[in-house]
Amino acid sequence: MASSNNEATARGGRRRSNGAGSSRRAQLLSIAAEMFATRGYSQTTVRDIADEAGILSGSLYHHFDSKEAMLTEILRDFMGNLLSEIRDIAEAGQTPREALDGLIYNSFETIHKVPFAVALYQNESALLATTPEFAFVHKASLDVEKVWLGVLKQGQAEEDFRADLDPGITYRFIRDAIWSTVRWYNPRGRLQHRTVADQYLEMLHGGLLA
Amino acid sequence: MASSNNEATARGGRRRSNGAGSSRRAQLLSIAAEMFATRGYSQTTVRDIADEAGILSGSLYHHFDSKEAMLTEILRDFMGNLLSEIRDIAEAGQTPREALDGLIYNSFETIHKVPFAVALYQNESALLATTPEFAFVHKASLDVEKVWLGVLKQGQAEEDFRADLDPGITYRFIRDAIWSTVRWYNPRGRLQHRTVADQYLEMLHGGLLA
C-alpha cells in the first residue's frame, strides 16, 4: 500500500537512474516537507529550504513557482495517493470489519511512511481552510470521508458494527485519534506502526471496560 | 469548572468590579486568542489584533511586552485552569470509571467554553515544542498526563478497565480523539457538547463491534 508516497525513499538518494530532473524536484520537495512539518509552513523560509539543499534561495525558483507551489505539490501528491489507496482497500470485497481494519492499518502505515505530509495535513489546517488555493485538500478529505462512511454504514447494516453510534461522529473520533498519532509516533523508534495499530484496534473493537 | 477561563465572558464587556485596566487586558487577550486560533499565531499580526481592538498596533505595547507575551499569558491561563480542574476531578474520590468519565466530560466542556485556547494548544504544537519560552506548556501537559494515567492505571488495578491495553498509548488515543474535536465542534451549533461526550463515552466503553 501507499507504494508511491516517496517521502522516506527520496532522501535516501538511492535512485539516480531515473530522470535526473524529476529526482531533484522530489529531493527538494522532501526537504521542504520535513521543514514545513517540523517548523510550520510559515515559519519555514525559502532560505531555510535552500540552505538545507545546499543551493541559494533564488535557485529554488528554477524548480518551483513559489513556496506555496511546493506545499501544493506535496499535499496534492499526498492526498492523491491516500485516496487511491483507501479506495483500493474499500473495494477489495471483504467484510466491513475487514475493510475498516484495513483502512486503519493503512492509516498507521501512511503515518509511518510519510509522517511529514501527514503532519502538514494535521498542523496547517488554518492555512488549508483559509487559502482558496488549497480547496482541493478539503475536497479530497471529503472523498476520503465518503469511503470511510460507506464502510461504517455498511458495517452497521450488516450488523458488524453497533447501530446506536452516529457514523459521522464515530468516523471523526477514529480519524482524529489515528492521524493525531503523527505527533508522537516516531518512525525510527522501537514502537512498530503495526503494534500501535493493533493497540488501537483492540480498544476500538471491544472498548475500554473490562 | 474552568471558572476563570475568560474566553466566553471577556468579550461580553460586562466589566465587573475588578480594575478597568485588567478588563482591558482580558479583552485584548480574548481578541488575540481568537485570531491566533483561527489564523494561526504567526499569521496573526500585531496590527490585526490592534485593528480588531480599535487601537494602533504600537498601543498594544502598553498592555503587553510582546506578541509572544500575549500567547504565553493565554496558554498559562489555560493550562493552569485545566490542570486545577482535572485534579479536582481526580481527587473527588469516585471510582476510576466515574473519574475517567468526569475527565472526559470536563474536556468536552473545556472545548465548549474556551475553544480558541484549546485550538491554540492543538495547532501550535510546532511552535510550542520548539521555543524554549513555552516549555511550561509541555510541563503542564506532563502533569495532566500524570493525572489521567493515574486514573487509568487505578482502573486497571481495580479491574474497571481492561488490563491488556497499554495505559500510555490508551491515554494518547483518548486525549487526541477528544481534543481534536475542537476542529469541527461548533460551540454555537446544534450539537451539544454533552451529546458529543456521550457519543464518545459510548464508543469508548463498549467498543465499536456489535
Place this chain on the structure above:
Amino acid sequence: MASSNNEATARGGRRRSNGAGSSRRAQLLSIAAEMFATRGYSQTTVRDIADEAGILSGSLYHHFDSKEAMLTEILRDFMGNLLSEIRDIAEAGQTPREALDGLIYNSFETIHKVPFAVALYQNESALLATTPEFAFVHKASLDVEKVWLGVLKQGQAEEDFRADLDPGITYRFIRDAIWSTVRWYNPRGRLQHRTVADQYLEMLHGGLLA
C-alpha cells in the same frame, strides 16, 4: 492657473503651518515624482526614494500602500488639476482663438510648474497603457482631448481656424509638440516659459513659410 499643483513648492519646505501629516506625504510624493520622472518609474527603487527622504525604505509604507500607490497619487493629482484648469479656460467665454491660446499658455505653464508630473505622463506611457490601475489616466486624457477638440471645432465653425485641417490630427500635433518640450525645457534656465509659448504660437498661427 494650476494653483494647486504643488511640485515646485512642496520641496521648498516653506510650509510648516498646515497639517503636519499631509505635509510629509506631499514631501515624499514630491521626492518620488522627481525620481520617477528622471530615472523612470521602474528604475526608481523604493529604497532610492527613502534614502532621498532620509528614512528607511520600510518606513515609506507607513505613508503609502505601495510604490504604485505613490505613482497613482501623483498622476491623479496632476490629471485632476490639469482637467479643471483647462475646463476653466475653455469656459471663460472668449473667442476660440483666445481659448486655444489660453490652453497653450496653460500647458507651457504646467510644464514650468510641475515638470516631473508632466514628464511622468510623457515617459511612462507603456506602463500607463498596460496596467489597469492606471486606466483613469487614459480616461482623463480623453476628457482633456474633448475640451481641446471642442475649441478647435468651434474655431473652424467660426472661421477662426482653417477648415481643411483634420481637428483630431491637428490636436495631436499641437499636444505632442507642447508636452514634449518637457524633455528639454529647463524651469530654472534663462528661457521663460512664456517666451517658449510665444514662439510656438507664432509658428502655429502663421506657419513656417515666409
Place this chain on the structure above:
Amino acid sequence: MASSNNEATARGGRRRSNGAGSSRRAQLLSIAAEMFATRGYSQTTVRDIADEAGILSGSLYHHFDSKEAMLTEILRDFMGNLLSEIRDIAEAGQTPREALDGLIYNSFETIHKVPFAVALYQNESALLATTPEFAFVHKASLDVEKVWLGVLKQGQAEEDFRADLDPGITYRFIRDAIWSTVRWYNPRGRLQHRTVADQYLEMLHGGLLA
C-alpha cells in the same frame, strides 16, 4: 530610404543569402525591439525575449553579450540608418523648402517602417540620457539636429522660411510633433503615413489661422 532598417522584414523569416547566424541575430533583435518598445526596456526580461523566440533565456547569451548589448545594437542600427538617410536628403541639392519637406516625409516613413526603434528612442530617454554606454545616441541626435538646422537656417537666409522664428526652438517643435506620432500612428491602420505627413506639412507651411 532606410533600406537596412530590418524591423519589418526580419520577422518574415525569408532568410536570404546571408549567413544563417546573422539571420537568427536579426530575428532575435526584432523580437527584442518590439518588446522593448511596447513594454519598456526594463520591464522586458531576457526571459520574455527568449520565450518569444522559443529558446531558454541562457541561450540568448550565445548571440549577444548582454541585454544592454541588444538595445545598443538596435539603436546603433537605427541611428546610423537615420543619419545616412537625412544626409542624403539634405545633400540632394534642392531648395531648402524641398529639403525640409523631404526630411519630414522621411521621418514619417521611418515611423512607418521601424516603429519599434522609433518608440524606443522616444520612450527610453531617461535611460539613454543616464547610461554612459548610450552616449552615442545623443551624439547621433546632435548630428541629426545639425542637418535639420542647416536646412532651416539656409531657408531663412534664402527667405523661404520666416526669419522671426528661432531655428533651434522651431526644430525641436517640428521634431517632437513628428516623432511623437509613433505613439498613436498605426502602421497597419487605414491612415497612410503620407497622409499624416501631408496634414502636418499643411499646418506647418501655412499655420492654423484662416
Place this chain on the structure above:
DNA sequence: CATGAATGAGCATTCATTCAT
C-alpha cells in the same frame, strides 16, 4: 492610554548572467 512616525531585520521573489553538458 493612545498616536504616528520610524526602525531594522527579514521575507518571498525576480532577474541578468554564467557555465558544465
Place this chain on the structure above:
DNA sequence: TATGAATGAATGCTCATTCAT
C-alpha cells in the same frame, strides 16, 4: 547552438517593536 541548473544581488514589501509627543 541550446539546455538546465545555479548564482548573487537586488527589489517591493512586512512586521514586531520603539519612542517622542
